[in-house]
Amino acid sequence: MTHIFVYGTLKKGQPNHSRMLDVANGKAEFLSHAHTVEKYPLVIAGKYNIPFLLNVPGKGQQVQGEIYRVDDKMLEFLDRFEGCPKMYQRTRILLEEQQDVGEGNLTGGNTTESFVYSTNTYEPEWLQKPTFNSYDAYGDHGLLYVTREARDP
Template sequence: MGAEKPMSLIFTYGTLKQDFPNHPLIQSLILTGDANYLGVHHTLHKYPLVCGPHRVPFLLNFQGQGHHIRGELYSVSKHGLDRMDELEGTSRGHYERLPVDLVTVEGDKVVGAEAYYGHRSYAMELWRRNGEKGFCEYSEDKAKGYVRRGDRDQSVGFLEHILLFISSSSSTSN
């Protein structure tokens, strides 16, 4: 028998959730034993969840503002984390993987995990651009208008898309 892979707990709140565009990554990790679905959870504390350019969701690390965010919890191996970090652009300043406390839907258990937050270099401006209003769940309705990575202008980097979004006049972002 082989040794079990050490696993980390990752909270997904956006496009990595079931039935959303980036979930195939999680599915492939489940098939190789690099991820396991642990159920629906929500954040213990309130956080802002907003959309940025291309209707991409961003959890912002401003505890106490926003809503209790609903999402999915997965246990993920080191290999799985590396793949998720690549998707989330942690080495390119897109997102940061940081701690988050979660509660089961039943509210009977607090779990420490990590989540991908919009990077601190643009988070406050993104929050302001969204009128300091967010939502509690990235739903099909909130995802309407989401543009898949391959369908975006490839001559412009994702951070540049974020900066352009932030500098544009406020509109119905939520």
């Protein structure tokens, strides 16, 4: 089993979360909420308004997300889904787990290591885009995520 940190459309309540629940893709078990220990630029970019975690440690913000334990089948699915290694690269990252203390409040927890899909391949101007600490496809940023089903064939 492998730990994967998701920060974008695969999180709970986001457009691609159902793919994490689909047993045909493999098994994914939610472990905890977390945020990156280091700052990273999380930007929304490209013609489909995709969230990208740029592999530029020290810039941007501490990024919020979720840690899942996935089996080999789900890991293979996620690699294909994320276009790994061409679009995204699976890299190790240090995270601080967050425990739910009720009423939507989270508190700091243990530090752990996990894989994340980040990218070293991006347009230079992406570093000038606004960064986010948490991605929400339905957020007030006004950048509507275009699902794979809605994209041109």
